[in-house]
Amino acid sequence: MTLMLGVTLTGRDVLLVGGGDVTARRLRRFLAEGALVRVVAPELTAQTAALVDANSIPWRQGRFRPADLRGAWLVHAATGDQRVDRDIAARCDRRRVLCVNAGDGGHGSARLTAQVDTGDITVAVTSAVGADPRRSATVRDAIGDLLANGRLPLRRRRPDGAGRVDLVGGGPGPADLMTVRARRLIAEADVIVADRLGPTAEVLQGLDQEVQVIDVGKRPGSHPVPQDEINRIIVEHAAAGRRVVRLKGGDPFVFGRGGEEMQACLAAGIPVDVVPAPSSAIAVPQAAGIPVTHRGTASAFHVVNGQGTIAASTLDAMADDSVTTVVLMGVAALGGIVDAALRHGIPADRPVAFVESGHTPQQRTTRTTLGRASHDAAAVGLRNPAVIVIGDVARADLLMPTPERIGATQA
Numbered sequence: 070m071t072l073m074l075g076v077t078l079t080g081r082d083v084l085l086v087g088g089g090d091v092t093a094r095r096l097r098r099f100l101a102e103g104a105l106v107r108v109v110a111p112e113l114t115a116q117t118a119a120l121v122d123a124n125s126i127p128w129r130q131g132r133f134r135p136a137d138l139r140g141a142w143l144v145h146a147a148t149g150d151q152r153v154d155r156d157i158a159a160r161c162d163r164r165r166v167l168c169v170n171a172g173d174g175g176h177g178s179a180r181l182t183a184q185v186d187t188g189d190i191t192v193a194v195t196s197a198v199g200a201d202p203r204r205s206a207t208v209r210d211a212i213g214d215l216l217a218n219g220r221l222p223l224r225r226r227r228p229d230g231a232g233r234v235d236l237v238g239g240g241p242g243p244a245d246l247m248t249v250r251a252r253r254l255i256a257e258a259d260v261i262v263a264d265r266l267g268p269t270a271e272v273l274q275g276l277d278q279e280v281q282v283i284d285v286g287k288r289p290g291s292h293p294v295p296q297d298e299i300n301r302i303i304v305e306h307a308a309a310g311r312r313v314v315r316l317k318g319g320d321p322f323v324f325g326r327g328g329e330e331m332q333a334c335l336a337a338g339i340p341v342d343v344v345p346a347p348s349s350a351i352a353v354p355q356a357a358g359i360p361v362t363h364r365g366t367a368s369a370f371h372v373v374n375g376q377g378t379i380a381a382s383t384l385d386a387m388a389d390d391s392v393t394t395v396v397l398m399g400v401a402a403l404g405g406i407v408d409a410a411l412r413h414g415i416p417a418d419r420p421v422a423f424v425e426s427g428h429t430p431q432q433r434t435t436r437t438t439l440g441r442a443s444h445d446a447a448a449v450g451l452r453n454p455a456v457i458v459i460g461d462v463a464r465a466d467l468l469m470p471t472p473e474r475i476g477a478t479q480a
């Protein structure tokens with residue numbers, strides 16, 4: 070029978086008997102725990118010697134002597150000789166010191182578990198009867214995957230008062246384009262402050278009933294919550310000891326006002342971190358088969374917010390035919406952008422693509438040119454959310470020759 074104990078070895082004396090590679094593996098774990106390790110062995114393998122050197126671990130060169138047990142909280146026996154290991158384990162028993170007997174099927178008074186630490190949770194796996202380290206490791210890995218993906222109910226039931234905010238990028242929409250870290254943080258969160266765009270619905274379904282979801286993307290009357298109010302909400306919940314995920318579409322630091330939210334947290338002394346994600350600036354053109362850079366066609370890309378005045382740098386980018394211009398939030402302003410570009414002398418035949426609702430079932434791509442862009446936008450009823458791509462990469466036949474061309478080549 071085994072009772073699993075969570076043992077803290079930090080600052081405690083741990084003796085490892087034997088200088089082989091098993092000792093080396095275990096040394097790493099004990100060191101990571103901050104244990105005060107020492108080694109007794111007539112000789113060390115290269116791996117163990119390297120660790121002993123690198124960490125200035127005390128090594129008594131010689132065979133095990135009972136006096137070595139003095140002061141130890143835990144002993145790890147891996148001498149390569151089962152009789153010796155068993156003898157050490159028996160002596161430990163008499164002295165009431167816990168002993169991991171690595172050389173004898175793990176049958177000491179203690180055994181090491183296969184362990185995984187994800188976020189602030191630790192899962193340990195061992196066999197109830199007999200040692201089967203490979204099975205334990207396989208089970209551990211499977212549980213580790215579930216944990217890392219936020220597939221297990223990780224949320225703290227007894228909050229530790231350590232509130233924090235994570236500004237989490239949700240990517241362009243599909244839940245499987247979210248990062249593993251994003252999924253885990255969502256599974257750990259007490260409060261989720263979400264936007265309209267991004268993978269909201271799919272991910273927020275199936276959350277624990279007690280998780281508070283605050284939708285700041287819309288309100289009765291569909292006015293979005295002002296930024297100051299969002300900052301106040303995330304800071305207030307974190308200050309009350311809750312784990313807050315601020316879930317955003319795309320990347321938090323690309324036109325996501327993540328910088329301001331970070332400043333608000335820092336100003337309030339709230340621990341804050343950012344999880345990056347595919348930005349719609351790149352991922353939405355990609356969904357339509359448009360690479361924002363392409364060898365020989367576009368060697369740079371310029372990402373702008375379509376709202377507000379048109380900057381000289383935007384006109385310069387559009388005028389440079391080796392640059393792709395990617396416009397976010399540009400649907401309402403499209404007419405103005407196009408007029409300014411044409412007045413600036415940018416050729417009317419520069420390719421343009423509109424990609425609406427990229428990475429969703431409603432995705433629609435419209436190919437046009439600068440000269441026809443406004444007309445075509447009205448004709449198709451261009452709607453938010455959309456990314457506007459201006460440049461040669463927006464040509465329909467960039468990656469794949471069109472059927473007519475294939476025909477022409479064949480003829």
Ligand code: SAH
Nearest residue numbers: 319320323325348349397398426427454455
């Ligand atoms: N932080 C986000 C951008 C927020 S600004 C990111 O990195 O993606 C919002 C703009 O992003 C929208 O106006 C639109 O231009 C673009 N956008 C976001 N999701 C989109 C989608 N699925 N399809 C098309 N455009 C999208």
